[in-house]
Amino acid sequence: MEIDRMRALLGALQEARFSGLRSVSYDGKTLTYGSDAELATAIADLEARIGRASGTTRRRRWGTIATKGL
Numbered sequence: 226m227e228i229d230r231m232r233a234l235l236g237a238l239q240e241a242r243f244s245g246l247r248s249v250s251y252d253g254k255t256l257t258y259g260s261d262a263e264l265a266t267a268i269a270d271l272e273a274r275i276g277r278a279s280g281t282t283r284r285r286r287w288g289t290i291a292t293k294g295l
Contacts, residue, residue, distance in 0.1 A: 228278050235271045238264065 234251055241249045242264050248257045258264040 226274075228275060231271060231275050231278070235268065235275065238268050238271065242268065 237249050237251050241247070242261065247259070247261070247264060248255055250256075258267065
């Protein structure tokens with residue numbers, strides 16, 4: 226799938242989620258998700274695919290912080 230199509234689908238998914246809907250129509254097809262969690266998972270997966278396709282992956286940074294409690 227092309228990046229432009231993925232971005233358009235991502236926009237449709239986000240619009241549906243922010244509107245409180247679970248059904249998305251795109252390219253003459255209708256997708257219905259069972260819950261908001263499924264829709265959120267689809268959005269996260271599509272964001273990761275777009276990141277890999279465009280070469281801009283999201284990195285997470287982990288670290289430890291310590292204080293003496295003063």
